[in-house]
Amino acid sequence: MLISEASVRSGLSADTIRYYEKSGIVPAIDRGADGLRRFSPENVEWLTLLYWLRKTGMSMKDMQRFAALYREGGRTVSERKALLLGHAEALKRKRADLDRREEVLAEKLAIYDKLEGQRP
């Protein structure tokens, strides 16, 4: 399939897919005789995984590491798992952080509200 379809299926924009290819976190995609990229279903699966890793805040650097490990083959599985596990934990911490921030902000705003309210 062409890049537009791969884009719709993975959730990544065409620009982002090309950017990811350039950055080496997506393997070089096969080209047709016309020079256009042809994506395999496996390519799209990989893109989709990247989409979700990115959406949950994984950095390009970590995605690059992950991709490099993947290219190295089956013997890097445990390392990959560790990386993903680390990511999952970072996510949890992030959410806890967000909760805390929301609270603090609410406090700040309550104070602000009172100050503002003094001259209605």
Added chain:
Amino acid sequence: MLISEASVRSGLSADTIRYYEKSGIVPAIDRGADGLRRFSPENVEWLTLLYWLRKTGMSMKDMQRFAALYREGGRTVSERKALLLGHAEALKRKRADLDRREEVLAEKLAIYDKLEGQRP
């Protein structure tokens, strides 16, 4: 107080404070005879509020709008409130999003885990 102290108290780095001043979301800070910025407690309060707005994901653009409204004085209070309310709602949506993403990622990873497990 000097910028280093304002930095510690507000949570923003000195560089960020200078950047915010340049961008107009912090008023021009008074200078001493030595040319160094002298922050008033009010300055620091403002910086701290910005710190939390930023931490909770408010964009520079919105902070600029907020600051502009503030400079316009008391008659913009309701607009400011609306802006902050909108921000609070965006935050909520953001957290819901994050939750959803976490779920989807967990699914993806479970699948990935199974695939990987096939060749141990």
Added chain:
DNA sequence: CCCTTGACCTGGAGTTGCTCCAGGGAGCTA
């Protein structure tokens, strides 16, 4: 009195993770 140290200053370059655009080509349709 000179020299070093430390905090601060400015302007500008670098970073991340895209996004957009100019300029160009290939293939289909009418």
Added chain:
DNA sequence: TAGCTCCCTGGAGCAACTCCAGGTCAAGGG
């Protein structure tokens, strides 16, 4: 033959900082 759609590349632009070079100034030590 033109117009349309889709794709290509290289490079510029963006947000929100962060870092750095090169310079100023005051206080403290020898």
